[in-house]
Amino acid sequence: MLLHFTKMHGLGNDFMMLDLISQKVRLRPEQIRRLADRHRGVGFDQLLTVEAPERHDADFKYRIFNADGSEVENCGNGARCFAVFVHDRRLTHKKELLVETAGGLLGLKLADQGQVSVDMGVPRLHPDALPFLAQAQATSYALQVEQQTYDIGAVSMGNPHAVLRVESAIQAPVETLGPLIEQHARFPKRVNVGFLEVLDRQSGRLRVYERGAGETQACGTGACAAMVYGRLRGWFDEQVTLQLPGGHLQIHWAGPDQHLTMTGPAQRVFEGQIYL
Known part of the structure; x- marks a missing residue:
């Protein structure tokens, strides 16, 4: 055919x-x-x-x-x-x-x-929405990977995302830590993994290890999840530009229970x- x-x-x-x-x-x-x-x-x-x-x-x-x-x-x-x-x-x-x-x-x-x-x-924050194994909904969760514990956010944008803040997105261990979190037992259906560097209240850098695809040049839902986690933690204002390896995305989110808009x-x- x-x-x-x-x-x-x-x-x-x-x-x-x-x-x-x-x-x-x-x-x-x-x-x-x-x-x-x-x-x-x-x-x-x-x-x-x-x-x-x-x-x-x-x-x-x-x-x-x-x-x-x-x-x-x-x-x-x-x-x-x-x-x-x-x-x-x-x-x-x-x-x-x-x-x-x-x-x-x-x-x-x-x-x-x-x-x-x-x-x-509207971003979904309850662990069941990802799914993610946790006793209750929280802004962040401690996730043990091998011998180290990471502070992560868990957000569903219709698909599951884990987001962790890093000092440098460029130097983040995306290739090694990404697949370990993607296949972590607490994410029964696997998860996309975002490595977020906060630059200021209106901008950040992001790399994403995507479930079933590996690291990509850009991940729209990953950028949305990073914005949600950053805003919940008080790092971002409601309008943010995220720099991904492939370019920039503009994300607007007023806060919990509000619709999120992505432009690119x-x-x-x-x-x-x-x-x-």
């Missing part, structure tokens, strides 16, 4: 976009892994599919698959690419969209100069087709 796709990225976090409204295909995990191979396939951090919605109040259904073939609940950078993709493909003329994901509904708004704003909803770019790289 000949599969048509678009390659896109949001701050270097790259995606293979599939329109499954105009073409019908069902991909198995091993096929996704093969497509994700950067030497023998297309190469991507995540595969994103556009499908017809199941809910009457949604414009589209949006599914996300990691490079290892596992399906996940949410992806902030992918959501921005999704909005640009469906508009460029003329699947819709609307500039504001409501899309259905495994993590809930997302509101997307196409803005000027290639920017997209995403209403990420999304770009098309190329169109292609590949035989399955």
Whole structure:
């Protein structure tokens, strides 16, 4: 079968976009892994599919698959690419969209100069939402990894995140500590791990080790989770710019029980087709 796709990225976090409204295909995990191979396939951090919605109040259904073939609940950078993709493909003329994901509904708004704003909803802070094994909800938790204890935040943005503050994001042990926390027994469904350096009340640096993908150039939901943890700890104001390896994201969050908004770019790289 000949599969048509678009390659896109949001701050270097790259995606293979599939329109499954105009073409019908069902991909198995091993096929996704093969497509994700950067030497023998297309190469991507995540595969994103556009499908017809199941809910009457949604414009589209949006599914996300990691490079290892596992399906996940949410992806902030992918959501921005999704909005640009469906508009460029003329699947819709609307500039504001409501899309259905495994993590809930997302509101997307196409803005000027290639920017997209995403209403990420209300962050979920109870441990059960991730899930995370803890006796009660708290602003931070002590997590023992091998012989060391780390102070972390636990936030669900429709997908699970652990965030820890570091002195330097550049020098943070992302490659070694990231997978240890990702697969920690207290996160039964694994977790994305953010390494946050606070610069001042309006800015910070962030690197993210993503569940099922490893470190990526940018993680939208990870940036949102870092903002939430930083604001709960009193480090951030309600508008923050986070610097990720691939670029900058603007995050706005007024506080608990309020919707969080993320704004950043999304770009098309190329169109292609590949035989399955």
